[in-house]
Amino acid sequence: MNHKRLMTSAVAFLMGASFLTACGTDTATPTVTTGGATGAATVAATSATGGAATGGLPKLAKKDTYTVGFSQTVSDNPWRLAETKSMQDEAAKRGWKIVVTDAGGSAAKQVADVDTLIAQKVDAIFLAPQEEKPLVPAVMKAKAAGIPVILLDRTVDQTQAQGGRDYVTFIGSDFVEEGKRTAEWLIKKTGGKATIIELEGATGASAATDRKTGFDTAIKAEAGMKIVASQTGEFNRDKGRQLMQTLLTAHPDVTAVYAHNDEMAVGAITALEAGGKKPGTDVIVVSVDGEKDGLQAIVDGKLGATTECNPRFGPKAFDTLVAYANNPASVPAKIINPDKFYDETNAKDNLAGAY
Numbered sequence: 001m002n003h004k005r006l007m008t009s010a011v012a013f014l015m016g017a018s019f020l021t022a023c024g025t026d027t028a029t030p031t032v033t034t035g036g037a038t039g040a041a042t043v044a045a046t047s048a049t050g051g052a053a054t055g056g057l058p059k060l061a062k063k064d065t066y067t068v069g070f071s072q073t074v075s076d077n078p079w080r081l082a083e084t085k086s087m088q089d090e091a092a093k094r095g096w097k098i099v100v101t102d103a104g105g106s107a108a109k110q111v112a113d114v115d116t117l118i119a120q121k122v123d124a125i126f127l128a129p130q131e132e133k134p135l136v137p138a139v140m141k142a143k144a145a146g147i148p149v150i151l152l153d154r155t156v157d158q159t160q161a162q163g164g165r166d167y168v169t170f171i172g173s174d175f176v177e178e179g180k181r182t183a184e185w186l187i188k189k190t191g192g193k194a195t196i197i198e199l200e201g202a203t204g205a206s207a208a209t210d211r212k213t214g215f216d217t218a219i220k221a222e223a224g225m226k227i228v229a230s231q232t233g234e235f236n237r238d239k240g241r242q243l244m245q246t247l248l249t250a251h252p253d254v255t256a257v258y259a260h261n262d263e264m265a266v267g268a269i270t271a272l273e274a275g276g277k278k279p280g281t282d283v284i285v286v287s288v289d290g291e292k293d294g295l296q297a298i299v300d301g302k303l304g305a306t307t308e309c310n311p312r313f314g315p316k317a318f319d320t321l322v323a324y325a326n327n328p329a330s331v332p333a334k335i336i337n338p339d340k341f342y343d344e345t346n347a348k349d350n351l352a353g354a355y
């Protein structure tokens with residue numbers, strides 16, 4: 001697909017696709033949901049509908065209902081729980097079966113999870129890859145088994161696997177842009193002068209790599225913006241807290257914190273307060289996601305701003321799969337979700353709808 005056609009179909013698709021909202025809890029590993037009921041993994045062995053791939057992508061037969069797999073990377077934070085619930089809610093709404101697996105933050109476990117979904121002969125797999133490189137073989141294996149894959153949220157190594165060729169499409173945010181927008185707000189807020197600690201997401205995840213790239217690129221031209229430490233807190237609240245505690249001891253002169261997600265930002269705020277700093281005054285904290293605790297921290301004056309990363313993929317993911325069954329050429333290789341931005345001007349108004 002040439003660039004012009006890709007852009008045209010992306011615009012056409014986005015105009016037709018909806019991205020509704022849902023929020024809630026998560027499931028164990030693996031689970032099947034049919035019409036809203038969640039239970040043990042007892043999916044009937046329906047046959048994969050496309051047959052083996054013959055050089056191109058597997059096809060998806062047009063059917064009234066499908067059995068789909070959703071390979072979740074981890075379920076230890078509100079963002080992931082909201083994503084899983086959105087997928088389950090959408091399956092229930094349509095009367096489809098969904099098999100949810102949880103890799104517990106392990107790329108190796110996620111590869112095995114995809115194997116399980118392939119063995120169960122699901123019609124299609126929605127995959128939220130933990131890391132970019134280790135999940136490439138899983139994508140290729142599903143393709144060889146004739147099962148279409150749609151990547152959600154994070155992508156896989158683009159030098160090895162590509163949308164429209166190895167998997168149907170990627171649906172998710174522009175992580176580079178998220179890092180950039182967060183940096184731009186911080187530059188404005190600090191007048192271009194800050195001693196920054198960066199709490200990175202999980203190593204090897206596109207969300208971490210790209211959010212760093214976007215932020216670093218945006219502050220490059222600002223001589224007064226200096227990152228003095230940058231380490232992974234693995235997108236986890238308590239790991240973010242512990243890391244901040246350690247880095248604060250090494251860099252007591254810190255004036256800003258950039259966390260790759262709200263969970264780590266909330267953990268960092270706890271550590272800053274324990275260390276005698278006043279977040280929002282002594283140290284400006286910024287992050288990404290827009291979860292409820294993040295928005296509440298903005299309302300409380302402790303978090304400066306957060307760039308939204310929307311986890312509610314269900315409606316758009318399922319619409320895309322149906323579009324693929326109807327007309328594969330109508331689905332672009334990449335579908336970028338629009339993200340909002342939250343700071344003191346709008347956090348309170350968005351609190352009620354947050355996850």
Ligand code: AHR
Binds near residue numbers: 077260289
């Ligand atoms: O890939 C998206 C990131 O993964 C979200 O920002 C984070 O909260 C999640 O674990």
